[in-house]
Amino acid sequence: MATWRAHGGIATGYAVGCCLRCVFCWVSWSRDFPEKYGSFHSPERAARRIEAAARKYGVRKARVSGCEPTLCPEHLLKLLRHVEKSSAIRLFILETNGILMGADRSLAEEVAAFSKVHVRVSLKAGTPEDFTRKTGAIPEAFELPFKAIRNLMEAGASFHVAAMSADPRLMSPEERLELYRRLAGISPELPKVLEEEVCDPYDTALARLKLAGFKIEWPLKQVYPPISKIVG
Known part of the structure; x- marks a missing residue:
């Protein structure tokens, strides 16, 4: 982990490394070059540092x-x-992006056993082709986050789903409808509580979009209405 602080009422431990290369990612270049940032800490020390940040700033929520x-x-x-x-x-x-929890059901079950843990699964795309275009991962990996959602649901975990789906510059209406259908196919309740995001113009996000060949206009001029209002 690199730093510990309280952000928006939540004590946060900042760590490095990811298995996806999302073009809209806000994270610093530590995502791409984790070996150059921070230092390794044991789980015990990391937990103590996060707990210390929570006590210092008087907050009761935490995350990595x-x-x-x-x-x-x-x-x-x-x-x-x-x-x-x-x-x-x-x-x-x-x-989490759900890749590992989709590949390993037991991980979802172990996480679900913790009473204080709430999982936020972040979806990146609505089709395999768009998933590859936005994350750099193989199309076959597209199904894994949806499997993670099923695994968490069946394990009785506290969780919700988020998606970069409110931004028309990054998701077409057709892709968004496919995302809705996939979520509704797991549970009709999921689209109703979907946390929808737009791309924020962080320097790293702007650089990654440019390097990946995405040409989008700033500022954002409109967003989609909530996906829960889609009828289909």
Whole structure:
């Protein structure tokens, strides 16, 4: 982990590394070159530092951000065990792209066993082709985040789904409708509570979009209405 701080009422441990290369990602270049940033900390030390940030700023929520935390599942699970015992932290938000939880059902089940953990699964696209175009991953990996959602649901986990789906510059109406159908196919309740995002103009996001050949206009002039209003 690189830094610890309180951001928007949540104590955050910033870590490095990801298995996707999303073109709209806001994270610093530590995502792409993790070996050049921060230093390794044991799960115990990482948990203590996050807990200290929560106490210092008087917040009860915590998370790990700037990375894909499930890449090192043993480290993550040990950290969560410490969080579970912490009197300073009431809620831990586990942000994930769902790739590992989709590939490994047992990981979703182990995470679901923690009473303080709420999982936020971030979807990147609505079709395999768009998934590859936006993340650099192979099309076959597109199904994994949806499998993660099913695994979490069947394990009884506390979770919700987010998607970069409110931004017309990055998702066509057709792709968005396909995303809706896939979520509704898992549960009709999922589209109703989908957290929809737009791309923010962070320097790193702008650079990644340009390098990937995406030409989008700034500022954002309109957003889609909530996906829950789609009838189909």
